[in-house]
Amino acid sequence: MPLREECLWEKLTPQRPDRAALKGEVRADVCVIGAGFTGLSAAVHLLEQGKSVCVLEAQRCGQGGSGRNVGLVNAGMWIPPDEIEEGFGEVVGSQLNRMLGAAPALVFSLIDKYRIDCQLRREGTLHMAHNRTGETDLRSREAQWKRRGAPVELLTGAACEQATGTKKIAAALLDRRAGTLNPMAYTSGLAKAAADLGGRLFDHSAVTRLERQGQLWAVHTAEGAVLAEQVVIASNAYTEGDWTELRRNFFPGYYYQVASAPLTEEAAQQILPGGQGSWDTRQVLSSIRRDQDGRLLLGSLGNGNRKPAWFLKAWADRVQQHYFPYLKPVDWECTWTGCIAFTPDHLMRLFEPAPGLVAVTGYNGRGVTTGTVVGKAFADYLCHGDPQALPIPFAPMQPLLGVGLRSCLYETGFSLYHAGQCLRIVI
Ligand SMILES: Cc1cc2nc3c(=O)[nH]c(=O)nc-3n(C[C@H](O)[C@H](O)[C@H](O)COP(=O)(O)OP(=O)(O)OC[C@H]3O[C@@H](n4cnc5c(N)ncnc54)[C@H](O)[C@@H]3O)c2cc1C
Numbered sequence: 001m002p003l004r005e006e007c008l009w010e011k012l013t014p015q016r017p018d019r020a021a022l023k024g025e026v027r028a029d030v031c032v033i034g035a036g037f038t039g040l041s042a043a044v045h046l047l048e049q050g051k052s053v054c055v056l057e058a059q060r061c062g063q064g065g066s067g068r069n070v071g072l073v074n075a076g077m078w079i080p081p082d083e084i085e086e087g088f089g090e091v092v093g094s095q096l097n098r099m100l101g102a103a104p105a106l107v108f109s110l111i112d113k114y115r116i117d118c119q120l121r122r123e124g125t126l127h128m129a130h131n132r133t134g135e136t137d138l139r140s141r142e143a144q145w146k147r148r149g150a151p152v153e154l155l156t157g158a159a160c161e162q163a164t165g166t167k168k169i170a171a172a173l174l175d176r177r178a179g180t181l182n183p184m185a186y187t188s189g190l191a192k193a194a195a196d197l198g199g200r201l202f203d204h205s206a207v208t209r210l211e212r213q214g215q216l217w218a219v220h221t222a223e224g225a226v227l228a229e230q231v232v233i234a235s236n237a238y239t240e241g242d243w244t245e246l247r248r249n250f251f252p253g254y255y256y257q258v259a260s261a262p263l264t265e266e267a268a269q270q271i272l273p274g275g276q277g278s279w280d281t282r283q284v285l286s287s288i289r290r291d292q293d294g295r296l297l298l299g300s301l302g303n304g305n306r307k308p309a310w311f312l313k314a315w316a317d318r319v320q321q322h323y324f325p326y327l328k329p330v331d332w333e334c335t336w337t338g339c340i341a342f343t344p345d346h347l348m349r350l351f352e353p354a355p356g357l358v359a360v361t362g363y364n365g366r367g368v369t370t371g372t373v374v375g376k377a378f379a380d381y382l383c384h385g386d387p388q389a390l391p392i393p394f395a396p397m398q399p400l401l402g403v404g405l406r407s408c409l410y411e412t413g414f415s416l417y418h419a420g421q422c423l424r425i426v427i
Pocket residue numbers: 033034035036037038039056057058059060061062063064065066067068069070071072073074205206207208234235236237238239240241254255256257337338339340363364365366367368369370371
């Protein structure tokens with residue numbers, strides 16, 4: 001079967017409205033730029049607090065990272081909680097750990113409240129140790145989160161094999177706070193919630209200019225403008241145009257996924273039988289999950305658009321055969337890639353370049369929960385002006401040096417690693 005270039009989540013979310021472009025001038029309390037998790041969570045929470053909101057999206061809602069990710073609803077950040085507190089200091093670090101530790105619960109509560117049908121599973125996630133070093137890392141993460149009262153558990157031996165469905169993993173950290181979903185359906189559900197609350201959403205409305213007009217911000221698109229007291233810049237890794245400095249504050253990296261045709265029920269049930277989503281401790285990680293139809297989804301860092309289909313299939317075969325050798329040959333059906341905003345220290349940045357103007361970037365590949373939390377935090381901050389609502393303080397915008405070079409070096413490293421996996425040099 002030829003490998004199609006198609007985002008599985010788009011196919012599985014058929015009733016996604018294609019909203020009209022903005023034409024003419026519109027007035028709102030807040031203009032949100034970008035209809036992903038961040039922008040839509042901000043919109044929903046602003047509308048809930050009585051603000052009038054207009055959302056401008058360059059493409060279609062969910063067209064950025066939000067509609068094309070793995071769908072892991074993670075608790076916390078990549079960086080272990082002790083390191084977060086060392087880096088930010090105890091007060092800010094513990095606030096960030098608390099907010100992001102509770103972030104899956106916020107996502108679940110929005111899904112419940114707005115009855116979003118997004119194939120949500122709340123069974124947790126499994127971080128899988130692929131070698132001894134990985135196991136040591138997971139033991140330390142377990143201890144750090146347990147000290148903070150989080151329901152995490154390091155599975156080993158038969159319990160680990162039973163949970164993961166593979167003999168190749170010696171230990172796996174089960175995080176019961178977390179889960180999986182169809183990210184496009186979650187995004188689409190947030191957009192519907194915002195529209196139902198009275199928000200005005202426009203697709204195909206790329207912002208081209210942002211300027212002060214008296215007491216208001218004027219947010220221009222090709223055919224219209226929004227006049228608003230406050231603006232949320234939530235365009236993140238997909239930022240189009242030169243109207244904001246945001247693009248110079250992260251470096252873009254990529255992540256691709258390959259999805260199989262639905263497996264037989266018996267075969268699908270053997271992989272991660274508890275229904276958790278997972279990723280391994282490799283530096284160039286592999287993510288592994290199933291969808292509700294029993295497809296196997298594998299993913300890793302790198303730009304799949306630049307790789308031939310035979311290479312992607314060879315890589316997917318290799319990962320599948322390594323972890324799940326008992327499966328019959330798998331038909332790989334489709335592949336897609338998305339862009340991630342990375343920062344050198346793997347920490348996000350919040351900005352307030354001018355009063356009434358807030359922006360964020362640098363989720364480093366953890367945005368389902370982080371975007372939802374930051375969107376809510378921005379809404380609370382803009383409504384009440386209390387910086388305590390934010391997970392971390394604002395930072396000054398500081399353009400990164402060598403953005404293109406960094407992206408290029410990362411991409412080369414990822415490709416070499418994958419080639420090593422295919423050639424069995426990297427086990
Ligand atoms: C392949 C992949 C896998 C991932 N896996 C996971 C995962 O499993 N779990 C997890 O937590 N995170 C994951 N992430 C990260 C997560 O998807 C992102 O961090 C998150 O989607 C960012 O959301 P956002 O709303 O900030 O930005 P986006 O979803 O990227 O939304 C930004 C929007 O702004 C729009 N825009 C850009 N420029 C303009 C403009 N000029 N005018 C108007 N609109 C504009 C874009 O079109 C886009 O729709 C993954 C990311 C990728 C790419």
